[in-house]
Amino acid sequence: MSVFQNNEAPTHDLSNITVLLVEDSQSMQSLLSSMLRAFGIGEVLACSGGKEAINLLTITQARKKGSDIHSIDMIVTDWLMPEGSGVELIDWIRSHDDDDIRFMPIILISAYTTEKVIITARDHGANETLVKPLSGQKLAKRVTSVINTPRPFIKTPTFFGPDRRRQTMVFAGDDRRKTKAEELKVHNEKL
Amino acid sequence: MKNSDNEPEKTEVEVFERVNRLKIKSGGSEDSPDGVISAEAIEEADQSITEMCTDCPDLVNKSLQNLTSTWAEMKENTSPEKRKELAQKMFTDAHEIKDLSGMCGYTLISEFAESLRDYILETTLTVDAQRIIVQAHIDAIQIVHREDIRDDGGPLAQELKLAVQKAIKQHK
Numbered sequence: 624m625s626v627f628q629n630n631e632a633p634t635h636d637l638s639n640i641t642v643l644l645v646e647d648s649q650s651m652q653s654l655l656s657s658m659l660r661a662f663g664i665g666e667v668l669a670c671s672g673g674k675e676a677i678n679l680l681t682i683t684q685a686r687k688k689g690s691d692i693h694s695i696d697m698i699v700t701d702w703l704m705p706e707g708s709g710v711e712l713i714d715w716i717r718s719h720d721d722d723d724i725r726f727m728p729i730i731l732i733s734a735y736t737t738e739k740v741i742i743t744a745r746d747h748g749a750n751e752t753l754v755k756p757l758s759g760q761k762l763a764k765r766v767t768s769v770i771n772t773p774r775p776f777i778k779t780p781t782f783f784g785p786d787r788r789r790q791t792m793v794f795a796g797d798d799r800r801k802t803k804a805e806e807l808k809v810h811n812e813k814l
Numbered sequence: 815m816k817n818s819d820n821e822p823e824k825t826e827v828e829v830f831e832r833v834n835r836l837k838i839k840s841g842g843s844e845d846s847p848d849g850v851i852s853a854e855a856i857e858e859a860d861q862s863i864t865e866m867c868t869d870c871p872d873l874v875n876k877s878l879q880n881l882t883s884t885w886a887e888m889k890e891n892t893s894p895e896k897r898k899e900l901a902q903k904m905f906t907d908a909h910e911i912k913d914l915s916g917m918c919g920y921t922l923i924s925e926f927a928e929s930l931r932d933y934i935l936e937t938t939l940t941v942d943a944q945r946i947i948v949q950a951h952i953d954a955i956q957i958v959h960r961e962d963i964r965d966d967g968g969p970l971a972q973e974l975k976l977a978v979q980k981a982i983k984q985h986k
Binding site: 632633634635636637639640647648649650651653654657658661662663696697703705726728734755756757758759760762763766767769770771772773775776777778779780786806807808809810811812 | 826827828829830831832833834835836837839840841842846847848849850851852855856857858859860861862863866873902905906909910912913914916917928
């Protein structure tokens with residue numbers, strides 16, 4: 624998927640979007656804020672660790688009830704932070720009982736490039752993983768992916784998060800899924 | 815959950831199809847074509863990276879100064895609580911140096927800072943042998959920064975890498 628403007632694709636208007644940025648490094652926090660604002664994102668709230676993010680999400684959500692206060696629409700979080708890691712934050716979000724929080728789109732940023740890291744992020748419920756070093760195109764690609772192609776959420780006894788299967792094409796081999804499609808319990812939300 | 819003695823265990827799976835609120839909030843509708851972030855906006859974001867990298871040597875210098883002064887304090891301190899607090903500060907500075915230098919193409923300094931950061935995570939920094947390893951990392955970072963070495967291709971870079979590896983091998 625291209626993130627570049629072309630004649631057919633409309634440009635996102637992100638001025639109503641609020642992003643919670645969780646990054647302990649001051650310089651990286653400042654850089655990521657600038658990059659997100661360059662994309663036109665209306666508000667970037669920044670904090671320096673998972674614990675602070677949890678407090679902020681809790682307060683924002685409590686204040687939002689019955690008011691027109693801006694909600695947080697997306698989280699961009701670093702992986703490794705001393706005051707609550709990105710993975711701990713994702714675990715808290717995905718196990719929350721408030722739908723506005725538990726379905727929150729999350730982009731996890733990591734300096735590690737191993738397959739294990741990508742799989743761990745996916746299995747904890749991250750929507751997207753971005754491996755450092757950063758670039759405008761890499762970040763834009765993750766943001767547009769979260770907006771354009773959100774995957775349905777899957778709940779099993781051991782997992783809650785965006786569908787880990789990104790492929791939607793028909794597979795010709797043996798189906799190893801334990802649950803048949805007609806046996807799935809589907810919650811289809813309508814506005 | 816088992817349905818009967820003969821049937822295999824079934825996994826309960828729920829699927830949540832959600833309304834795409836983000837797309838709607840971004841000026842589209844669920845059925846509208848996928849939007850993009852403009853090339854100009856991406857270029858502006860890349861400009862932020864360029865600007866940060868112009869300041870990178872000064873920013874690394876600041877974090878390095880913090881790191882060395884915290885390390886000096888750590889060596890003089892015996893209180894476990896205070897040492898824990900100082901180790902946290904050292905972790906943060908090493909992490910900052912690693913991120914900054916890695917982002918701006920100073921791969922060698924980033925490598926040493928990452929190694930130091932990960933070492934701080936796994937140790938208490940109380941044993942003399944551990945101190946030697948930390949000191950070797952800090953010395954290497956200081957030299958690389960002073961000599962403005964970007965990558966690990968030159969002879970001095972190789973020498974420094976060997977020195978740190980030797981310290982780790984001997985004292986870990």
